[in-house]
Amino acid sequence: MKGYLWTGGDPGSQKSLAPPQTGRLAPWEAIAVEAVGNVIEFWGFKRNQGRVWGLLYLRGEPLTAGEIERELDLSKGGVSMLLRDLEHWGVIQRVRVPQDTVWRYAAETDLVRMVTHVVEEREASFVTRIRADLSEARRLAEGAGGVPPEKLRRLERMAVLAEHVERALRLFIKTSRLDVGGVLGAFRDGALARKGER
Amino acid sequence: MKGYLWTGGDPGSQKSLAPPQTGRLAPWEAIAVEAVGNVIEFWGFKRNQGRVWGLLYLRGEPLTAGEIERELDLSKGGVSMLLRDLEHWGVIQRVRVPQDTVWRYAAETDLVRMVTHVVEEREASFVTRIRADLSEARRLAEGAGGVPPEKLRRLERMAVLAEHVERALRLFIKTSRLDVGGVLGAFRDGALARKGER
DNA sequence: GGTGCGGTTCACGCGGTCTTGAACTATATG
DNA sequence: CATATAGTTCAAGACCGCGTGAACCGCACC
Numbered sequence: 001m002k003g004y005l006w007t008g009g010d011p012g013s014q015k016s017l018a019p020p021q022t023g024r025l026a027p028w029e030a031i032a033v034e035a036v037g038n039v040i041e042f043w044g045f046k047r048n049q050g051r052v053w054g055l056l057y058l059r060g061e062p063l064t065a066g067e068i069e070r071e072l073d074l075s076k077g078g079v080s081m082l083l084r085d086l087e088h089w090g091v092i093q094r095v096r097v098p099q100d101t102v103w104r105y106a107a108e109t110d111l112v113r114m115v116t117h118v119v120e121e122r123e124a125s126f127v128t129r130i131r132a133d134l135s136e137a138r139r140l141a142e143g144a145g146g147v148p149p150e151k152l153r154r155l156e157r158m159a160v161l162a163e164h165v166e167r168a169l170r171l172f173i174k175t176s177r178l179d180v181g182g183v184l185g186a187f188r189d190g191a192l193a194r195k196g197e198r
Numbered sequence: 199m200k201g202y203l204w205t206g207g208d209p210g211s212q213k214s215l216a217p218p219q220t221g222r223l224a225p226w227e228a229i230a231v232e233a234v235g236n237v238i239e240f241w242g243f244k245r246n247q248g249r250v251w252g253l254l255y256l257r258g259e260p261l262t263a264g265e266i267e268r269e270l271d272l273s274k275g276g277v278s279m280l281l282r283d284l285e286h287w288g289v290i291q292r293v294r295v296p297q298d299t300v301w302r303y304a305a306e307t308d309l310v311r312m313v314t315h316v317v318e319e320r321e322a323s324f325v326t327r328i329r330a331d332l333s334e335a336r337r338l339a340e341g342a343g344g345v346p347p348e349k350l351r352r353l354e355r356m357a358v359l360a361e362h363v364e365r366a367l368r369l370f371i372k373t374s375r376l377d378v379g380g381v382l383g384a385f386r387d388g389a390l391a392r393k394g395e396r
Numbered sequence: 397g398g399t400g401c402g403g404t405t406c407a408c409g410c411g412g413t414c415t416t417g418a419a420c421t422a423t424a425t426g
Numbered sequence: 427c428a429t430a431t432a433g434t435t436c437a438a439g440a441c442c443g444c445g446t447g448a449a450c451c452g453c454a455c456c
Contacts, residue, residue, distance in 0.1 A: 026338075026339070026342065026345075027338055027342075028334075028335040028336070028337075028338035028339035028342060028345075028353075029335075029339075031331055031332075031334055031335040031338065032331070032332060032335040032353060032356065034331065035328050035331040035332055035335070035356075035360075036356070038324075038327075038328060038331075039328055039360070039363075042324060046443095046444075046445095047444095048444085048445080054356075057352060057356070058349065058352055058353070059349075060348065060349065060352060064402085065402075065403075066402080074445080074446090075445060075446045075447065076402090076403080076404095076446090076447080077403095077404075077405075077406085077445080077446065077447065077448090078444085078445050078446070078447095079403095080402095080403060080404055080405085081404085081405085081445090083403095084404085101401095101402080101453080101454070102401090102402065102403095103402080103403080126236075126240060129236075130233050130236060130237055133229055133230070133232065133233040133236075134229075134230060134233055136226075136229055137226040137227070137229040137230040137233070138226070139226075140224075140225055140226035140229065141224070141226035141227075144224065144225075144226060147224075147226075150258065151256065151257075151258065154255060154256055154258060155226075155230060155256070158230065158233075158234070158252075158255070161310065162233075162237075165237075165310070168370070171370070172366070172369070172370035244413095244414070245414095246414085246415090262432085263432075263433070264431095264432080272415085272416095273415065273416050273417065274416090274417080274432095274433080274434095275415080275416065275417070275418090275433095275434075275435075275436085276414085276415055276416070277433095278432095278433060278434055278435085279415095279434085279435090281433095282434085299423080299424065299431090299432080300431090300432060300433095301432080301433080
């Protein structure tokens with residue numbers, strides 16, 4: 001389950017060094033983190049990737065893998081992999097505190113941009129694949145001979161449909177991007193006074 | 199209970215190639231059917247639901263459950279359930295051929311409408327859920343006291359983000375609908391004399 | 397060197413989803 | 427009524443993705 005972080009020492013000797021409270025998440029934190037988890041899962045990523053990002057974002061300050069592991073009740077290995085993915089996608093950042101040796105992780109604020117980016121890529125390749133399949137089918141059908149022309153027409157219509165769906169999708173991604181551009185302004189962290197940036 | 203008479207179109211097309219030539223799918227059919235399966239799965243439905251619809255659409259004439267079972271190599275029970283779902287969503291139609299006792303199933307042409315509809319429903323309830331969670335978290339956090347105001351602001355920003363995403367989504371669904379409206383015109387079957395009601 | 401700890405990798409197992417196949421219902425036919 | 431065939435339901439099992447936890451790596455400090 002959890003633990004494994006604790007294996008070495010007795011629980012009593014918690015280093016006062018880092019974590020203020022080793023306790024669980026505050027209820028409101030738990031709810032918010034869970035919400036992010038749901039969203040991210042909905043978009044086709046792993047739920048825990050969302051939870052990790054959510055925690056990092058809510059806390060605002062960089063956390064260590066160990067802290068994340070404890071707060072979200074994940075395994076050491078799991079946290080490692082999740083962090084790797086998130087960093088790879090550029091939605092979290094690995095930071096080093098001056099005279100500390102451990103890595104800490106901080107949330108980038110453009111989660112959304114990353115999501116749209118990855119989704120876009122996924123979508124695009126997927127859609128092209130579909131269209132390729134459909135035209136392949138059409139080629140075969142035409143070459144085969146003996147295929148009633150009205151069936152060919154059906155195939156053709158499917159291809160048209162696919163194209164239209166593709167267009168709608170691209171449009172969505174674009175608008176989502178733009179729409180989110182506005183959000184990022186408000187969303188972007190940093191100076192409290194800074195508003196309406198970009 | 200449900201179902202309509204198959205006031206079938208031109209008998210000529212029916213007998214030419216239609217007779218239970220129950221071999222395997224033609225290669226081009228297989229490819230096309232598979233493509234539909236992929237699409238539908240991508241949208242969060244079962245792959246086989248897409249394959250069944252695709253087959254029915256390509257064939258253009260109503261097929262029996264047995265034929266579907268054979269062509270797509272599915273189990274009897276599975277076909278039954280798949281057909282039930284598809285019919286329930288209104289993307290296939292149950293038809294009865296005059297002096298025959300078995301049910302046959304024909305593809306409606308508005309697969310896309312159904313997809314956007316179901317997706318819309320799913321999306322909508324999902325998004326509202328998320329927003330409810332976030333405001334709940336915010337309520338709790340405010341009530342708890344001792345929560346740094348800047349954390350409250352983070353929560354708030356997440357809620358804003360959620361709203362924006364929601365807006366983008368609705369927009370997508372709407373445009374997709376419209377976009378597809380055009381498609382349906384071309385997509386709608388003209389080859390067979392079909393009683394289009396709805 | 398050795399010990400401790402942060403970090404990574406990966407085989408295994410759990411949990412959830414989809415499919416199967418058999419039991420069962422319903423309906424027609426002689 | 428017996429028989430056959432279409433259709434439905436559901437428990438059992440195949441399948442697959444994810445997270446776990448142990449083994450492993452590497453660095454720091456003693």
